Amino acid sequence: MAAGTPPLVIGLMSGTSLDGVDAVLGDFSHTIPKTLGHVQLGFDPELREELLALNEPGPNELERAALAANRLAEHYTQAVKELLAQTGLRPDQIAAIGAHGQTVRHRPELGYTLQLNNPALLAERTGIRVVADFRSRDLAAGGQGAPLVPAFHAAVFSHAEKHRVIVNIGGIANLTDLPPGGNVTGFDCGPGNLLMDAWCQRHTGQPYDVGGSWAASGTPLPQLLAGLLDDPFFRAPPPKSTGRDHFNLAWLEAQLSAAFAPQDVQATLLRLTAQAIHDAVQRHMAGAEEIWLCGGGARNTALVNTLRHAFAASATPVALTDALGVAAEWVEALAFAWLAWRTLHGAPGNLPAVTGATHPCVLGAIYPR
Known part of the structure; x- marks a missing residue:
């Protein structure tokens, strides 16, 4: 990570409840992060139903999953833009976006987990570096990939x-x-x-x-x-x-x-x-x-x-x-901002005692701005 990168990271979380996207801007200039802004953006009914349907096998699901991931990335983009407007910040003032993605399969006993996302599209639309795919490395190290x-x-x-x-x-x-x-x-x-x-x-x-x-x-x-x-x-x-x-x-x-x-x-x-x-x-x-x-x-x-x-x-x-000091509904999104900040610094983000991984791992893949 380049010297002088601002310690501001956006965390995005769309969880199993499928109620929408939580977006939080975290300031990591101190040991305890500070929340500078937050946005909640609900899913439209059609997207919610498609994400729910993709939790089960169905016709043409590969294409449907790819299209849903694109729509989700656009949804994430809107949440980021609203957060930037709320805080008066520019994209170049943000170190990264930590985007967990939408889980549609989690089968660690079979060695895989799947979170729909298109982080490349999110980076392109926002002009901000994106850290995504947090679970895979822990899974590769023998862990469950969750909870993180x-x-x-x-x-x-x-x-x-x-x-x-x-x-x-x-x-x-x-x-x-x-x-x-x-x-x-x-x-x-x-x-x-x-x-x-x-x-x-x-x-x-x-x-x-x-x-x-x-x-x-x-x-x-x-x-x-x-x-x-x-x-x-x-x-x-x-x-x-x-x-x-x-x-x-x-x-x-x-x-x-x-x-x-x-x-x-x-x-x-x-x-x-x-x-x-x-x-x-x-x-x-x-x-x-x-x-x-x-x-x-x-x-x-x-x-x-x-x-x-x-x-x-x-x-x-x-x-x-x-x-x-952290509102209950923003904890998880702030956690993925924190995990992205760890990734940018090459620091492990998992706890082997929690996930069962054989060793601490730097989590996530980085998509440049």
Whole structure:
């Protein structure tokens, strides 16, 4: 990286929830990055449906995936331009864009993961260097390729004396264990928002359950919850990661009865997310003193209240990362800005204890401006 490159990086994240693009401008001139601006740009319904459909095999999917990647890059471009307009900055003042891409397949057990993106097009449209394809190198080194955000959590949220756990609730929920003195670990613990969102879309026409109000109108179904939690993934030891390949509506429907009221199923799915998080912390992160939530699920009031109730027995407080200086909904995008900054400096971005890789790796491929 050229000397004098400004320490400003844009992070782009479009996660498993498929609700749109989060764009964050991070200033990395200090150890703890500062958020200078943020933009959220929703997907149009047609693009969202196509990205969702591409999670499963279908006709002409290679061409459809390439076209969707182009459309996604244009969407990313719009988010970047809005962010630059908001902050009054020029493209040449930005060191890089860290663009994760849209995951449509994640099969680390078969040695591959696929994130739709066209970083060359994004670099061309924005005039800014792009860092992309973050997962592949970790996978090549024997890792799961995910989750990657725990390294950022460790850099930004660790405390010298307090044992913290960071819970990122996106489409999938993942945990980062931050005991004092290091030994950082983390893993995907199960579905976050994706099943709740899909079930809500099917039965209410809304893309997600605002504040968890629909789930709160129902009653959890103990037998259904027990059946869902019996999935081997929840018992598998870390390192582990997952996605829509495993947790999807077909997986849910295999356990449903026509007698179940839709709102009761939604209440059960909310409880599933909360229970999986609680059980994983209790099983693998004993001694946790604080639970900090981030991701879109941190804005689901009913889910947050359920988690607080679950951790009340151990007197473990549950709060949002807003109180630590990074708004819950921007943590993941800022993490990919941070990972891109690491890549530009030739610094590793993965944690082998988290992903299972054989060694730390510099992540991502760089597309010049």
